Amino acid sequence: MNHRIFVANRGEIAVRIIEACDRLGYDTVLGVSKADKDTLAAKRANRVVTIGGPRPADSYLNMNAVIQAALSTGCTAVHPGYGFLSERPAFAELCAANGLTFIGPSPEALRALGDKLTARQLAESVDVPVSAGGTAQTAEEVRQLAERIGYPTLIKAAHGGGGRGMKLVESTAELAEAWQLASSEAEASFGDGTVFLERFVQDAKHVEVQILGDRHGHRVHLGERECSVQYRYQKVVEEAPCTALPGPTRALLYQSALRIAEALDYVGLGTVEFLYDVQRDSLAFLEVNPRVQVEHPVTEAITGVDLVREQLLAALGEPLSFTQAEVTLTGNAIECRITAQDPENDLQPSPGTVTRWRPSAAGGLRLDTHIYEGYRFPPFYDALMAKQVAWAPDRAAAIERMEQALAAFEIEGVTTSLPLLRRILAHPVFRDNTVTTHWLNELMMEKVNS
Amino acid sequence: MDIDLEELAAVIEQLDKTEFTDFLYEKGELRLHVRRGGHIPDGAIQSPASAVAAAAPPVAGEPAPDAVAPKPPAPAPVVVNSPAPNSHSPALRPDALPAGHMLVTAPMLGTYYGAPKPGEPAFVQVGDAVTADAVLCIVEVMKLMNSVTAGAAGEVAAVFVKDGELVEFEQPLFAIRATS
Numbered sequence: 303m304n305h306r307i308f309v310a311n312r313g314e315i316a317v318r319i320i321e322a323c324d325r326l327g328y329d330t331v332l333g334v335s336k337a338d339k340d341t342l343a344a345k346r347a348n349r350v351v352t353i354g355g356p357r358p359a360d361s362y363l364n365m366n367a368v369i370q371a372a373l374s375t376g377c378t379a380v381h382p383g384y385g386f387l388s389e390r391p392a393f394a395e396l397c398a399a400n401g402l403t404f405i406g407p408s409p410e411a412l413r414a415l416g417d418k419l420t421a422r423q424l425a426e427s428v429d430v431p432v433s434a435g436g437t438a439q440t441a442e443e444v445r446q447l448a449e450r451i452g453y454p455t456l457i458k459a460a461h462g463g464g465g466r467g468m469k470l471v472e473s474t475a476e477l478a479e480a481w482q483l484a485s486s487e488a489e490a491s492f493g494d495g496t497v498f499l500e501r502f503v504q505d506a507k508h509v510e511v512q513i514l515g516d517r518h519g520h521r522v523h524l525g526e527r528e529c530s531v532q533y534r535y536q537k538v539v540e541e542a543p544c545t546a547l548p549g550p551t552r553a554l555l556y557q558s559a560l561r562i563a564e565a566l567d568y569v570g571l572g573t574v575e576f577l578y579d580v581q582r583d584s585l586a587f588l589e590v591n592p593r594v595q596v597e598h599p600v601t602e603a604i605t606g607v608d609l610v611r612e613q614l615l616a617a618l619g620e621p622l623s624f625t626q627a628e629v630t631l632t633g634n635a636i637e638c639r640i641t642a643q644d645p646e647n648d649l650q651p652s653p654g655t656v657t658r659w660r661p662s663a664a665g666g667l668r669l670d671t672h673i674y675e676g677y678r679f680p681p682f683y684d685a686l687m688a689k690q691v692a693w694a695p696d697r698a699a700a701i702e703r704m705e706q707a708l709a710a711f712e713i714e715g716v717t718t719s720l721p722l723l724r725r726i727l728a729h730p731v732f733r734d735n736t737v738t739t740h741w742l743n744e745l746m747m748e749k750v751n752s
Numbered sequence: 753m754d755i756d757l758e759e760l761a762a763v764i765e766q767l768d769k770t771e772f773t774d775f776l777y778e779k780g781e782l783r784l785h786v787r788r789g790g791h792i793p794d795g796a797i798q799s800p801a802s803a804v805a806a807a808a809p810p811v812a813g814e815p816a817p818d819a820v821a822p823k824p825p826a827p828a829p830v831v832v833n834s835p836a837p838n839s840h841s842p843a844l845r846p847d848a849l850p851a852g853h854m855l856v857t858a859p860m861l862g863t864y865y866g867a868p869k870p871g872e873p874a875f876v877q878v879g880d881a882v883t884a885d886a887v888l889c890i891v892e893v894m895k896l897m898n899s900v901t902a903g904a905a906g907e908v909a910a911v912f913v914k915d916g917e918l919v920e921f922e923q924p925l926f927a928i929r930a931t932s
Contacts, residue, residue, distance in 0.1 A: 336921060352920040353861045361921075366894040367861045374863060374918035 311383030657715035846924035
């Protein structure tokens with residue numbers, strides 16, 4: 303059957319999906335907003351339809367317009383990319399109701415994973431380590447729970463995401479009020495006031511496992527990534543593998559990710575995220591991202607697997623083309639997110655026209671981007687311009703390659719995060735890989751205070 | 753099944769607050785058809801199924817000519833009887849309109865229908881005089897019908913799309929020559 307895939311996304315991930323479809327011989331139709339008619343993806347897709355105005359709510363988040371556009375152009379499947387509609391159970395259901403294959407897991411899996419408390423309970427039920435925590439009803443029960451967990455403790459919204467809806471509580475005195483407040487905020491922001499408590503891990507690394515499943519009960523993992531370099535919960539630099547993990551902990555990490563995949567009968571690409579407490583050598587489950595991840599290229603670099611191709615084939619019903627034993631991890635890969643943000647000004651967005659765009663063409667590099675010279679970077683969306691990836695046989699060599707790539711990269715017309723990325727790569731804490739998730743926040747603060 | 757006058761009045765009152773050109777409600781033997789502007793042709797009430805069958809709406813994709821309880825028919829391609837069909841105007845191009853003309857563009861992506869129902873005359877033809885609030889066409893998105901109005905008084909100078917076509921957001925649909 304000749305498939306025609308509707309690409310319901312933008313930016314570099316739309317280009318990535320179109321490339322994967324091209325190589326599979328699938329037709330592509332790209333739905334764009336009015337502001338995105340001149341993107342690289344729009345130049346590459348077989349057909350482009352304008353689905354709505356620039357604001358995401360009018361275009362990329364407009365489920366009816368996306369489905370209508372996919373049906374009217376004869377598409378057989380919809381690839382939602384990441385963000386936008388990719389994690390919405392209602393959208394996956396709407397696709398199914400209209401005979402379109404949703405390139406992602408089942409609506410049930412999306413629903414189970416969209417609720418962090420449910421996901422946490424699922425992890426616990428299959429013996430995956432979670433940090434101490436839980437939820438309770440009465441103020442007294444909440445107090446007892448917090449005592450058991452120990453302070454400081456984190457209140458999280460079950461339906462929150464990206465750091466929103468979190469509250470750090472230092473003592474019993476603050477607890478009751480913070481609990482009330484978090485619940486009201488969660489109700490207002492996410493339409494569900496369910497909150498829960500979790501031990502606050504002071505100093506941890508963010509590690510995540512790439513999983514892939516098909517519709518025939520096969521599931522594999524493709525190793526882990528480390529994404530500890532974050533600013534306000536936004537990942538900035540990612541790498542694979544995580545060199546700080548001892549062997550037995552890594553084995554537990556993979557086993558845990560696969561148990562969760564199994565419990566969900568997981569289909570397609572997913573990422574199981576954990577915090578790794580280096581001092582205690584302990585893992586704690588965080589959440590599952592049921593979609594392709596921004597940082598998937600570092601995994602592709604060390605496994606040689608085209609993840610988006612496998613994701614498409616798995617969703618369309620093909621069995622996995624390889625087994626776990628055939629997955630081998632070679633060398634180290636690093637990804638830097640180049641964004642249109644000003645590091646001198648608290649990473650404020652800085653859209654504009656890209657007047658010069660000259661990436662390095664050296665060996666061992668990959669650039670995922672939708673930018674070209676003369677492109678007008680719109681102010682309506684994510685600030686991501688490109689993902690520079692470097693691979694080398696070991697981590698030190700990968701860092702060196704990345705430094706050379708960043709040094710050679712010429713961008714003019716918009717202010718970018720390149721100076722910050724260069725600074726991170728050169729920093730001794732990054733070089734000896736003792737970075738934890740709040741390291742970059744502190745580095746940015748230093749800059750402000752000095 | 754019965755509906756009392758009070759209920760009927762309540763329904764119509766609710767409808768009055770919304771924008772629609774054609775409303776059909778069916779439950780059991782009850783059929784309520786409310787429409788703005790013009791009369792409801794008998795045929796449309798008696799046999800909506802044949803109208804659906806005449807031009808299958810692309811979304812439903814399930815024309816059922818002899819279905820006992822037909823679904824509320826989606827507006828579908830009009831059967832043109834007129835010798836001057838509602839068609840592309842070779843004289844006008846949307847990107848090069850002469851002075852005094854304005855474009856009416858699609859407010860959203862969807863399927864374009866020039867008539868309120870299949871088999872009925874189009875809302876407007878080239879040459880028709882229209883008021884600012886005159887309905888020119890319907891854009892259907894996932895079975896929701898959105899009427900598009902002229903926006904300014906004038907004369908319909910061109911129709912740029914065909915019935916049943918996918919129209920994109922802000923795609924030119926009509927040219928209106930302003931009457932001053």
